[in-house]
Amino acid sequence: MAAIVVILVLYALLEWRDYLGTQRSRYRQSLGQMARLQQQQRPDLWAMRASDAQAELLTARSALWRNVSAGQAQAEVRDWLTSLLRQADAKGSSVRVTEPEAAIDAASVQDRLPESLKSLRPLRARVEFNSDASVLLAVLAGMNDAEHRVVVDGLNAKPARTEMTLTFWFDLSATEKP
Structure with missing residues (x-):
């Protein structure tokens, strides 16, 4: 019990x-x-977060390429890449800049974007050149040191030839924004 x-x-x-x-x-x-x-x-916390977000937006916008038209943007990218390849001493180079199909057929998407993003457009570039490690490093360093943002979407580095796919974001507004 x-x-x-x-x-x-x-x-x-x-x-x-x-x-x-x-x-x-x-x-x-x-x-x-x-x-x-x-x-x-706390209202000051939201104000602080908003000011941080505004600073990030300004930083991101300052890294964008700027042009008035897609044609000028393509020409600027082609010239910049050709100059970069020349500085890196890349032989047998070819540069092809295009506007992605999604950007061409994106009228319905553009209508849904906020006003601050409606002028942004991507451009794609396909770059091929004969290279060794030093040339490839020089090209990548030049892209890294550029004042504007360059996104490397694809990199195929073979012993004798390198192929790169790049994306450039342009602000295609008529007026310069800070």
Whole structure:
């Protein structure tokens, strides 16, 4: 009989411990939710986040290429890439700049974009050149040091020939934006 009472007391203690553990975890969850809500209610936090986002947007916009038309943008990219390849002493180079099909047929997508993004257009470039490691490194360093952003979508470096697929984002607005 005493053994049954001891077992029942131990069972009750284990149940009580489980109940207290559940209550503790609910309390911690509630504290976390309250802390998040208090942070969201602070207006200075939102203002700080907005100013950080605005600074990031300005930084991203300053890294964009700028032109008034897609034709001028293609010519500028072709000239810049040709100059870069010449500086890197790349032999047998070819540069082809095109506007992606998705950008040509994107009138419906453009209608859904915010006004601040409607003037952005991608251009793709396919670059091929005879290279060794030093030429490839010089080309990549030139792209890295460029004042505007260049995205390397594909790189196929074989011992004698390198092929690169690049994306350039242009702001095709008529007026310069800071």
